[in-house]
Amino acid sequence: MEQQNHSKQLLLQLNQQRAKGYLCDVIIVVENALFRAHKNVLAASSVYFKSLVPHDNLINLDTEMVSPSIFRQVLDFIYTGRLSSSDSVSDHSISSLLIAASYLQLTELAALCRRKLKHNGQTPSSSNKMTPSSSTSPTSNGHTPGPLCLSSTPLHNHQHHNNHSGSKKGSQRPGQEGRLREDLSEKVFISGSRCASLSPSGEGRSNGLGLDLSKRSPSESTATEEVSPSSLLQSSSPHSSSLSPTPTPPTTSSAKPEPPKTSTDLQPRAPRKRPRGDKVTPELEDGEVDGEENGLDQSEGSGHSGRGGGGGGRKGRRNGNTNYIYRQPQPGFEPGVGDNLYVCIPCGKGFPSSEQLNAHVDTHTHDQLYLKDEEEEEEEEEECDDSASKEVKPDAEEPGHLCTVCSKSCKDATSLRQHEKSHWLNRPFPCNICGKLFTQRGTMTRHMRSHLGLKPFACEECGMRFTRQYRLAEHMRVHSGEKPYECQLCGGKFTQQRNLLSHMRMHTSPS
DNA sequence: CTGGGGATGGGGCCC
DNA sequence: GGGGCCCCATCCCCA
Numbered sequence: 001m002e003q004q005n006h007s008k009q010l011l012l013q014l015n016q017q018r019a020k021g022y023l024c025d026v027i028i029v030v031e032n033a034l035f036r037a038h039k040n041v042l043a044a045s046s047v048y049f050k051s052l053v054p055h056d057n058l059i060n061l062d063t064e065m066v067s068p069s070i071f072r073q074v075l076d077f078i079y080t081g082r083l084s085s086s087d088s089v090s091d092h093s094i095s096s097l098l099i100a101a102s103y104l105q106l107t108e109l110a111a112l113c114r115r116k117l118k119h120n121g122q123t124p125s126s127s128n129k130m131t132p133s134s135s136t137s138p139t140s141n142g143h144t145p146g147p148l149c150l151s152s153t154p155l156h157n158h159q160h161h162n163n164h165s166g167s168k169k170g171s172q173r174p175g176q177e178g179r180l181r182e183d184l185s186e187k188v189f190i191s192g193s194r195c196a197s198l199s200p201s202g203e204g205r206s207n208g209l210g211l212d213l214s215k216r217s218p219s220e221s222t223a224t225e226e227v228s229p230s231s232l233l234q235s236s237s238p239h240s241s242s243l244s245p246t247p248t249p250p251t252t253s254s255a256k257p258e259p260p261k262t263s264t265d266l267q268p269r270a271p272r273k274r275p276r277g278d279k280v281t282p283e284l285e286d287g288e289v290d291g292e293e294n295g296l297d298q299s300e301g302s303g304h305s306g307r308g309g310g311g312g313g314r315k316g317r318r319n320g321n322t323n324y325i326y327r328q329p330q331p332g333f334e335p336g337v338g339d340n341l342y343v344c345i346p347c348g349k350g351f352p353s354s355e356q357l358n359a360h361v362d363t364h365t366h367d368q369l370y371l372k373d374e375e376e377e378e379e380e381e382e383e384c385d386d387s388a389s390k391e392v393k394p395d396a397e398e399p400g401h402l403c404t405v406c407s408k409s410c411k412d413a414t415s416l417r418q419h420e421k422s423h424w425l426n427r428p429f430p431c432n433i434c435g436k437l438f439t440q441r442g443t444m445t446r447h448m449r450s451h452l453g454l455k456p457f458a459c460e461e462c463g464m465r466f467t468r469q470y471r472l473a474e475h476m477r478v479h480s481g482e483k484p485y486e487c488q489l490c491g492g493k494f495t496q497q498r499n500l501l502s503h504m505r506m507h508t509s510p511s
Numbered sequence: 512c513t514g515g516g517g518a519t520g521g522g523g524c525c526c
Numbered sequence: 527g528g529g530g531c532c533c534c535a536t537c538c539c540c541a
Contacts, residue, residue: 436522442527443522450521464519470530471519478518492516498533499517506515 014041015079026053029060030071037075045078047105066100074100077109083116091120 017023017038024036042049052059061071073084074097083097098113100106429444430437433451438444446467449455455465457472461479466472474496477483483493485500489507494500 439523440527442529443524445527447521467520468529473530475518495517496519497531501533503516 011079011081014038018075018079026059028071028075030063030066030068035071035075037078041078045106045108047107049104062103065103067096070096070100073097074104074106074109077112078106083112091117094120 018036018041021036024038026037026039026042028035028037028042039049039053043053044050049059066074070093073093077083094113094116098110098117101110101113428437429439429441431444431447431451433448436447438447449467455467457466457469458464459466459472459475459479461476464475466475477495483495485494485497486492487494487500487503487507489504492500492503494503
């Protein structure tokens with residue numbers, strides 16, 4: 001007994017889910033475009049993806065090998081077994097597809113392309129150099145094989161992933177692992193910079209994550225094919241910057257040399273049973289993007305944007321401390337509930353399709369982005385809108401470089417400018433993943449790292465990793481036992497200044 | 512159950 | 527852009 005159309009129906013369902021972003025657990029970045037997909041499907045179709053998806057939730061493809069339009073066809077093929085209509089599949093397109101298929105080790109697609117070219121009288125030789133059979137496998141590290149890279153290195157030897165596996169099993173000392181990871185992280189950053197320079201727009205700005213944060217107009221962003229719902233949301237921002245990959249070889253979110261899969265893997269020898277109970281790791285855990293951005297996973301809480309869910313979940317605690325300008329869900333709206341899988345972060349409205357979301361996103365005016373965060377700032381708002389938010393004047397006439405808003409004295413114009421940014425109501429730097437807005441690019445970049453799990457700083461003692469060097473230094477006192485902060489009232493000593501301050505509040509509080 | 516301490520994550524801000 | 531620091535929030539452990 002056999003269900004005739006079982007596989008066909010299954011694939012159809014998967015493709016429909018992909019279209020909606022439902023349960024998609026990986027994002028493939030190709031130039032300006034983001035493609036959401038299912039790891040299982042990719043792994044089942046491509047040896048290349050199979051080597052990457054277990055470790056990475058964000059895969060950056062080499063734009064020299066595959067363009068967004070081509071990858072779209074590739075993805076369509078993976079999910080349907082068919083190529084696009086013939087009109088769009090010219091010989092040139094087929095050649096490009098063949099290159100992409102070879103690069104991605106999609107043997108069936110590559111064979112299909114070769115047959116097609118042969119049928120059309122073309123010789124696929126030029127592309128054949130990348131065919132799977134020629135062992136041009138992408139370097140397993142995911143760092144692009146590139147046209148000139150014909151390495152047949154076994155995937156497991158791949159430095160990047162090898163590092164991963166080694167670290168998990170403790171075959172490597174935590175410290176060594178940490179150092180290796182750090183190196184890898186740096187490599188990624190370097191590659192990001194390099195790629196930024198290759199950005200066609202010329203405006204490419206590396207965000208330090210290997211992602212080009214070049215500003216793009218909403219129309220540009222929304223026009224991007226297959227952009228994930230979350231990225232669409234980000235794109236809705238006037239300052240939207242589509243999450244564009246740097247034209248580098250498949251760099252992956254793995255800039256993080258693969259973080260431990262679970263919190264327990266990070267377990268320091270001891271301080272705690274787990275680093276943070278509320279947070280497995282900041283990695284882009286499977287489904288995190290979907291869950292948080294699409295509101296699909298209600299169990300995961302409201303996520304970064306703080307919409308819905310009442311602040312539950314791992315990061316709910318952050319809600320009280322965040323200054324989302326654009327976070328309040330519409331009353332009565334429950335993101336991700338029912339068919340409204342596409343949620344607009346700014347207003348919290350849900351839509352059943354990306355098209356409807358896109359249309360809705362366009363209705364947000366520029367002004368909406370600059371809604372005041374706090375009512376008490378209303379008075380300042382006028383000043384800021386008139387002066388600071390437009391262009392902070394050099395303030396050369398102010399003797400002490402006084403802030404026009406709070407009269408704070410700054411040592412020079414640069415400091416003043418930076419200080420005045422704190423008064424700006426607009427936050428020109430949006431996170432492409434959760435949509436949160438920041439006053440400084442550096443803060444946004446740091447925030448993005450938390451999404452992507454980039455933790456360059458590793459403790460050599462326990463292997464625990466941090467996003468900030470300062471945190472690592474702070475953490476090291478756990479191992480050294482150093483307690484440099486002493487309470488002047490009771491003599492209590494603390495490893496961290498903030499805990500001393502917390503302690504001091506205990507002394508000073510009425511209770 | 513509660514409060515204090517230890518430890519960590521994230522954002523703001525300044526240098 | 528990155529480093530450093532501060533602050534807030536939170537979680538876990540333990541007395």
